[in-house]
Amino acid sequence: MKQTKKWLIIIGVAVLIILTPVVYTFYRSQRPATPFSMEVVPTHMQDTITGQRCVFLVVVADDGQGRSEGKAVDISATAPSSAVTVNPQAITPRQVAEVTVIPNEASIGGNLTVTVHGERDGLTQTATVTVTVQKATGTESELDTLATEIRDKFIPWLAANHPEFGITSETEWIGTLIRPHILVVMYYLFFSEEWEMGMTWHVTIPPHNWARIYLSRRFTEVSPSYAFELSSWTAEDYEIYPVDLKDAFAEEVWR
16 A cells, blocks of 8 residues: 555656646746847937948836747848948847948938847837938048057957957958048947957047957847956057946947
């Protein structure tokens, strides 16, 4: 009799273990879909030109509990007179999507409206942001070359002093000029597979011609984590050192 009761208890526990996830899954499926919110950063880019990579950051957050809590939200975007890409095309509340808009000639002279959609489990969110597009300045190629030269002064120092970043001379970057009509301090963005590097440099004579960069992890961060300064981008004997994000005016990503 005792042996029988023992086996009945064992069988009961086994059945409970097997059925618990099944019951939980069924219970979860009966709950309503989890509402979510969506934010796009920034809401407007004032100074852009044709051919520029205008990169918006998209984040989502659960607004309650339900069967889809913590699950990925599908992200899509459209914009007239532009090439638009979304990467990645689905994000969880702990991830960041990039919506890249490249305006063409037809968008010059007006505010381009970018519409971003989020969808999950039948629920949707929509956000609109704008881009003011102007003609190219004609100096883009020269600034591309200069920005690359300045960036390459930082790379060996980062590799030696912050190997945990994984940034080396082999790291590949895609670059784009931003804020092209600001002439005293120039702005540029570089994107590697893992990092966004914002760069700014002061157009003046030594020793005041500093250059600064910030680093922000793509797809997980919406604001920079690190900032560094180069004492003079024309001097042969220069220094590179960490600076506070606030002092580098890099508490937010540059656009």
